[in-house]
Amino acid sequence: MKLNNLKDPQQVVDYATAVKTGLGNNQGLFFPAKIPQLQNIDGLLAMPTLERNFHILKPLVHENIADDELRKIIAATYAFPSQLKTINQQTHCLELFHGPTLAFKDFGARFMANCLQHFAQQQSGQSEKITILTATSGDTGAAVAHAFHGLNNINVVILFPAGKISELQQKMFTTLSDNIRTVAIKGAFDDCQKLVKQCFDDRPLVQEVGLNSANSINVSRLFAQVCYYFDALAQLPIEQRSQAVVAVPSGNFGNLCAGIIAKTMGLPIKRFIASTNLNDTVPRYLQDGVWAPNKTVETLSNAMDVSKPNNWPRIEYLIESGQFDRELLTGLAVDESQTANTMQQLHQLGYISEPHAAVAYQGLQDSLTPDEVGVFLGTAHPAKFKSTVEDILKIELPLPPAIAACAQLPDLSKTIEPDYAALKQFLTA
Secondary structure, eight states: OEEETEEEEEEEEOOOHHHHSOOGGOOEEEEEOOOOSOOOOHHHSSSSSSHHHHHHHHHHHHTOHHHHHHHHHHHHHSSSEEEEEEEEETTTEOOOOOOOSBBBHHHHHHHHHHHHHHHHHHSSSSSOOOOEEOOOOOOHHHHHHHHHTTTTEEEEEEEEEETSSSSSHHHHHHHHTTTTEEEEEESSSSHHHHHHHHHHOOHHHHHTEEOOOSTTTTTHHHHHHHHHHHHHHHTTTTGGGGGGGEEEEOOSHHHHHHHHHHHHHTTTOOEEEEEEEEEOOHHHHHHSSSOOOOOOOOOGGGGOOOOSOTTTHHHHHHTTTTSSGGGGEEEEEOHHHHHHHHHHHHHHTOOOOOHHHHHHHHHHHHOOTTTHHHHHHHHEOOOGHHHHHHHHHHHHOOOOOHHHHHHSOOOOOOESSSOOOHHHHHHHO
């Protein structure tokens, strides 16, 4: 399957090139012109998870990855479950935080790392030089760092907004050393994304350090996330699947894009809700048709503090090309008091949630009809936001071993201004 550059129609590449390149010409995103259709969805949903994921991913990557290698990559990627947890008779949370860094991004980061290592080793039988440059608003950093930590000939540089992610989120990727380097940018996440794009526009730099990105701009991340939407419906009773409404906590919009790809492939999700915090560019756009990003504001759901979501052009393309019905997507912005109140409501129902999942749950509360079944995505373990959860719910939250192990380690990150020259010097040092 070929992938087009959404900003440069003349640039058409295969999956391997898209994964190794990250961004296309003119900072364009790679994306399939036509999403493949899957047959016998009921049969797929009845399969064991790894076998189902093979059939989902094969039409997306088969030109570059042989079946036996794809099965190995899938086994290494999906070594932990996505679990549908019932909240009440009508509502369920798809928990995506049972991986090594306790966040949904473990799926995409591990899939990309396994694919990239496979492609690098195919290059004349030797691993070529690769530098992964990525920006994180919270969970991407840890997922990418742990997925690539210790891989030969792959260096990783992670940018994050200084002082704007939780301390425990930060410790999970700034304490590793070896081939992982981390940079605190004195600015917002949007400043980090801007710096990443500037680096990819510098073609000599791209060639010099073998630049690639592990953000959700890399299409491998999206493809990996498609699979757990199938997991969600597979865990629902058959008679409820066609009435499933999925609410996605949305920041950079890669997660929602993956869900829409799943729907386009044939998964019978009824509709989607894009739930954001006060950084509400997309909900406003869906309502009035005007793309007008405001200045990014800090919120309780900090991983969604994004005003200019990079993945929106992919969703826009699926709508404009007629592959996805715009009427099946609604947007909702949730303010800070609503987020806290919703966390308390969930706690009263016996479920401990962190702010991002609460934002998604609120999306269901605002629009779910009596004949529908709601699924909201739990994207991170509540302990990653320990102080916030404890303050709002008035409880004491124990640290899982994965977080406790790094909580006392020294932070190894370097702090710089949001200045391209300073970042370039750091990358080439």
